[in-house]
Amino acid sequence: MNPTCHNCNSLNFCIRGKPNKNLENCPMIMSPEIEDEAFNRYKTNEVIKKTTKMASIVEASGYIHWPRLKDTIEFATRMGYKKIGLAFCVGLRREAKRIAEILDNYDFEVCSVCCKTGSIEKTEVGVPKEFTIFSKTGYPLGFVTCNPVAQAMLLNKAKTDLNLIVGLCVGHDITFTQLSNAPVSTLIAKDRSNPHNPAAVLYTSYGDSYFAKDVKMRREEKK
Secondary structure, eight states, X not given: OOOOGGGSOGGGTGGGTOXXXXXXXXXXXXXXXXXXXXXXXXXXXXXXXXXXXXXXXXXXXXXXXSOHHHHHHHHHHHHTOOEEEEEEOGGGHHHHHHHHHHHHXXXXXXXXXXXXXXXXXGGGGTOOGGGSOBOTTSOBSSOBOOOHHHHHHHHHHTTOSEEEEESOOTTHHHHHHHHOSSOEEEEEOXXXXXXXXXXXXXXXXXXXXXXXXXXXXXHHHHO
């Protein structure tokens, strides 16, 4: 059985140090060997131990009051990171510049790489021509693909201590994270429909109706 913690009111159980005995697939009941192994790693792996410790300290220090950028700055400082890389979407270049300015004021060395570095055409990596985006006047705007591979490689070459994702596309962020030598954290998750706040749709009736219609349409297409 797979764990489904989303169906449990964790506030009454694991957060209080006890399993939910009403659920057969509670991880603390179903996989005690994994829970034990995880605990052992916190004790024996100094990197995991330190990052977990510092993250918890930062969370407790600025809970609710600090924005994510402040959390990131405090975490990086406590971890002793000196050089921070920004893997940013070209559409968030202004945000990336402002982030870099703030990090610079905190005495971090900042490296940044735009998603379109290398200027590789989409057709060169197998993207059909119909997925090229055109302006109203017919000018091709999206014929160059994002290049998360080069972004990761360039920041690896720069020997960054921490890399921050700033609005990379879903999928491209996965590739970047897989190839990055430095640990990766997402500072901005791209969501153009909700000013880069993916959680917003969960709190609206629009989100409910949109996903209901989308699911219905997909199911009808499968018939």
